[in-house]
Amino acid sequence: MAAQSVAVIGAGAVGSYYGARLAQAGHDVRFLMRRDFRAVRQSGLRVTSPDGDFDLPSPSVHDDSSQIGHVDWVLCALKTTSLGDAPALVAPCLGPDTRILCLMNGLGVEERFADWFGEERIFGGLAFTCINREKPGCVSHLRYGAVTVGHLGDDPAEVQRALDLWSGATVDFDGTPSLLRSRWEKLGWNIPFNGLCVAGGAITTDRVVTDPDLRAAARRTMDEIVDAGNADLAAHGQTARIDRDAMIERMFGLTDAMGAYRPSTMIDFVEGRPMEVEEMFAEPLRRARALGVDTPHIALLTALMRSLDQRREGD
Numbered sequence: 276m277a278a279q280s281v282a283v284i285g286a287g288a289v290g291s292y293y294g295a296r297l298a299q300a301g302h303d304v305r306f307l308m309r310r311d312f313r314a315v316r317q318s319g320l321r322v323t324s325p326d327g328d329f330d331l332p333s334p335s336v337h338d339d340s341s342q343i344g345h346v347d348w349v350l351c352a353l354k355t356t357s358l359g360d361a362p363a364l365v366a367p368c369l370g371p372d373t374r375i376l377c378l379m380n381g382l383g384v385e386e387r388f389a390d391w392f393g394e395e396r397i398f399g400g401l402a403f404t405c406i407n408r409e410k411p412g413c414v415s416h417l418r419y420g421a422v423t424v425g426h427l428g429d430d431p432a433e434v435q436r437a438l439d440l441w442s443g444a445t446v447d448f449d450g451t452p453s454l455l456r457s458r459w460e461k462l463g464w465n466i467p468f469n470g471l472c473v474a475g476g477a478i479t480t481d482r483v484v485t486d487p488d489l490r491a492a493a494r495r496t497m498d499e500i501v502d503a504g505n506a507d508l509a510a511h512g513q514t515a516r517i518d519r520d521a522m523i524e525r526m527f528g529l530t531d532a533m534g535a536y537r538p539s540t541m542i543d544f545v546e547g548r549p550m551e552v553e554e555m556f557a558e559p560l561r562r563a564r565a566l567g568v569d570t571p572h573i574a575l576l577t578a579l580m581r582s583l584d585q586r587r588e589g590d
Contacts (some may be wrong), residue, residue, distance in 0.1 A: 290352030315409035381554025425454030459504030
């Protein structure tokens with residue numbers, strides 16, 4: 276397809292990697308950067324990946340989104356701990372036909388963007404990948420990288436528009452007919468593995484899947500997520516449902532092959548940053564309780580994550 280203009284808002288590990296892949300495919304990508312701004316402006320952006328290492332020697336980088344201008348697409352990869360900053364950061368990049376792809380964790384994110392900018396332009400992207408940010412200007416893609424994309428209104432034509440953007444990029448992009456179902460399926464990994472890796476004392480994913488008790492706890496948490504997710508889908512009038520056995524088998528299969536991976540929330544915990552508790556843990560728990568679904572493992576992980584986050588704020 277013809278080159279599109281793309282603003283990457285939230286160019287951390289995930290935003291930088293996927294933005295760099297779009298730039299590699301020939302799109303006009305403009306990065307909003309904070310921590311790495313000077314390093315990338317001076318020396319470019321370096322990506323190491325099993326799918327091929329590459330450099331962007333002179334990417335378009337900015338430290339103020341008002342400098343970016345109107346674009347065809349906004350790729351918002353902020354942490355949900357900065358979700359409140361999104362309207363001011365995204366708005367300067369929007370023209371009348373700009374689409375917004377929220378490449379973020381959690382539940383209810385797209386609805387927040389719809390409140391700010393209108394439902395018709397909002398998409399959600401669910402990335403299953405292992406990516407870490409290394410020294411400034413360097414991103415390490417370790418494994419996986421597939422992204423599932425959906426439209427908030429589940430409009431098939433709009434989903435195809437998003438897939439067309441990524442058609443020339445070295446990324447496995449797939450569409451979903453139900454964004455809400457895909458959100459809950461992603462939580463099937465995020466809640467147990469982010470939660471247990473933090474609550475277990477900043478352990479890596481291999482410790483969870485090889486310890487029989489932790490693996491069993493992850494499995495029971497996944498069961499609760501399926502129950503809550505399917506109840507939420509029914510409450511929204513959708514016929515789509517999560518296939519329990521297929522989802523759980525897939526999540527464990529991918530994680531068993533992952534090795535000693537540090538999930539993003541565990542890294543935030545170790546480095547003393549705010550953790551993505553509200554959208555990743557608390558909002559799913561709120562919906563489950565409102566629907567009368569019993570979720571004791573999700574409730575325990577949410578309470579532990581909140582307590583640890585509050586202790587960080589106190590420190």
